[in-house]
Amino acid sequence: MLQLILTGFSEVVSPLTVLLIAGGVLLGIVFGSMPGLSATMAIALCLPMTYGMVPINGMALLVGLYIGGISGGLVAAILLRIPGTPSSVATCFDGYPLAAKGQAGKALGVGIFFSFLGTIFGVLVLMLVSPLLARFALKFSFYEYFAVGVFSMTMMAGLISGSIVKGLASGAIGLLFAMIGAAPIDGLPRLTFGFHALDGGFDILPVLIGLFAISEILKSARERNAKKPTLLQDFKIKGFGFTFAEFRSQIFNFFRSAVIGTGIGILPGIGGGTSNILAYSAAKNGSKYPEKFGTGIIDGIVASESANNATIGGALVPLLTLGIPGDAATALLLGGLTIHGLNPGPLLFDKEAELVYGIFAICLIANLMMLLFEYGGIKVFARILLVPKYILMPIIMVLCVVGAYGLNSRLFDVWAILLFGVLAYVLEKFSFPLTPIILGFILGPMIETNLRRGLIASKGSYLPFLTHPISAVFLAISLIVIILAARKEIRAAKKDGKESS
Amino acid sequence: MLKKYQDVFCGVFLILLGVGLYAMSFRIKSVALNLIKADFFPRLDAALFVILGLILTGTGLSKARHSQAEAADSVPFWKQDATVSMLETLGLIAVYIALMKPVGFVITTVLYLIAQMYVLTPREKRTGKNAVLFAVISLVTSLAIYLCFTRVFYLMLPAGILPL
Incomplete structure (x- = not known):
């Protein structure tokens, strides 16, 4: 283990790799700070740059962006009361009130430091859990992969915030787009309407760029004449901004939030956008002084920022061990690995151990850089918030186009990002969540392929899906999740009916 | 008007999508190795769309019935x-x-x-x-x-x- 970790570090100590991590973290923080730009978008836009790099350098850039992007969201949350990314929604609740009291330096200091600790916690869990899980997953056959796919789909549907019906419908839409192109096993084209450009199906990158970047650009177009919030610019930051006694009072809160964050990260389909809010409400409910939450106490900032950064390490667990992304950003990392012919899964830990441990090392280095850059450059990042959207968004659009075109050097993929952008825009207008689309898109083929392969292996019998113990357990949990989710939905509907009548 | 019946519109759209997908699935050629062929998943997805569409239409109608009639926007x-x-x-x-x-x-x-x-x-x-x-x-x-x-x-x- 220690040997492998050292190998991992030796993989990434080359000047170029370190430079790429630094660049990724810096750019990530910028994307994270700007409301409307997110870590997911930063990774999508930079993915094309990694096509020509060796895998470890590509991952250095992408993981740097991921860590910088998730943490960077706190800048706008505290100084503008607008979350820079969905991961820092709960940071606004106490971060902005504290900053408004003239203690912006303290709010930022606490946020940055606990972001750092949160990431370390998540990455340590990743380093301990994923090799074990990978060894366990080596025994998986078609039956187990099918069951894990079904389990992931139901977890996503059951845990998504808002309407479960709409969440499931989004998943079904993702499934639909995944089916376009060659069918698994027999390779026959389906639902292509005779367009040969569709024979290969949609690539994940255009789908993600469309869903998470183009739709944001269309949304920002709507806000042309909207009122601008005021930015708190006068602040000082001394040391970390908080005392040791304050730090000690937050240790329990930190661990609870980090555990929530890592756990949410491991579960497929939900990421930092959910974990920060869950951790915040857990901190509030468990606190001796819940009435103070929302007035600008550091407990709220600690909960939100520890949780969203701990999610990073958690989200990488299912990605690396099973090839199932934990959230939208890791779905892109999946794309970044497969473009080099690397298929995440238990075999990756065997065949590409240097790369896997290299990724762990990158996480830790990127996290340290995030701490240094954010403390050192906080004034600059605050300034970046003043760059007008009308200059920024068009440039982002051009980068989206370049990214999509660069994939296969064809305009078809560029039209695809526009299609998915419009789709996401319309779906969001009708309050359908977007992440289940990605999950459906990735898990659909996994479920179908393994179901059909399993049935071929078992000569048409469904029994092995239930008699293989791991498969049976996952399917049973899925069933329970569905029943619980349905019960919750029915209760909510009944309550709704009673209240409005 | 659009806002009040939003879920009903979505539901009806999902049902139509499901029916269309089901109809399309008959045009998929497949090699019959066993019961599950290339047209199985499209049909499963189609069924899912119809079921979800029906639920959404139902809940949407009851929601619309209970909600107050809202003033129309002055500008379309x-x-x-x-x-x-x-x-x-x-x-x-x-x-x-x-x-x-x-x-x-x-x-x-x-x-x-x-x-x-x-x-x-x-x-x-x-x-x-x-x-x-x-x-x-x-x-x-x-x-x-x-x-x-x-x-x-x-x-x-x-x-x-x-x-x-």
Whole structure:
């Protein structure tokens, strides 16, 4: 283990790799700070740059962006009361009130430091859990992969915030787009309407760029004449901004939030956008002084920022061990690995151990850089918030186009990002969540392929899906999740009916 | 009106999508190895759409019945400023993609950037000084992206009519 970790570090100590991590973290923080730009978008836009790099350098850039992007969201949350990314929604609740009291330096200091600790916690869990899980997953056959796919789909549907019906419908839409192109096993084209450009199906990158970047650009177009919030610019930051006694009072809160964050990260389909809010409400409910939450106490900032950064390490667990992304950003990392012919899964830990441990090392280095850059450059990042959207968004659009075109050097993929952008825009207008689309898109083929392969292996019998113990357990949990989710939905509907009548 | 029956519209749309997908699934050719063929998952998905559509329509109708009739917007949504600028943006992007291959990346990108920045700029900020700024930013960004991606990251971008 220690040997492998050292190998991992030796993989990434080359000047170029370190430079790429630094660049990724810096750019990530910028994307994270700007409301409307997110870590997911930063990774999508930079993915094309990694096509020509060796895998470890590509991952250095992408993981740097991921860590910088998730943490960077706190800048706008505290100084503008607008979350820079969905991961820092709960940071606004106490971060902005504290900053408004003239203690912006303290709010930022606490946020940055606990972001750092949160990431370390998540990455340590990743380093301990994923090799074990990978060894366990080596025994998986078609039956187990099918069951894990079904389990992931139901977890996503059951845990998504808002309407479960709409969440499931989004998943079904993702499934639909995944089916376009060659069918698994027999390779026959389906639902292509005779367009040969569709024979290969949609690539994940255009789908993600469309869903998470183009739709944001269309949304920002709507806000042309909207009122601008005021930015708190006068602040000082001394040391970390908080005392040791304050730090000690937050240790329990930190661990609870980090555990929530890592756990949410491991579960497929939900990421930092959910974990920060869950951790915040857990901190509030468990606190001796819940009435103070929302007035600008550091407990709220600690909960939100520890949780969203701990999610990073958690989200990488299912990605690396099973090839199932934990959230939208890791779905892109999946794309970044497969473009080099690397298929995440238990075999990756065997065949590409240097790369896997290299990724762990990158996480830790990127996290340290995030701490240094954010403390050192906080004034600059605050300034970046003043760059007008009308200059920024068009440039982002051009980068989206370049990214999509660069994939296969064809305009078809560029039209695809526009299609998915419009789709996401319309779906969001009708309050359908977007992440289940990605999950459906990735898990659909996994479920179908393994179901059909399993049935071929078992000569048409469904029994092995239930008699293989791991498969049976996952399917049973899925069933329970569905029943619980349905019960919750029915209760909510009944309550709704009673209240409005 | 649109807002009140939002879920009903979505539900009906999902049902139609499911029915359409089911009809399409009969045109999928497949090799029969066992019960599960290439048309099985499309049909499963179609069934899912219909079921979810029915639930959404049902809950949407009961929600609409209970909700108070809301006052209609004074300006229809397609005439609102926000919608207009969104549609302008959409149109610009479509023209940009359509012209990229014949004209080339650099020229279309400069023109797109200038037009898009103009569309997104609030009216009171559309000054002569800003116009010059937009033109300069567009030219520099476009050239920088083209050179950076073609020379450093080895991506092909349409050169078009410029001899770059």
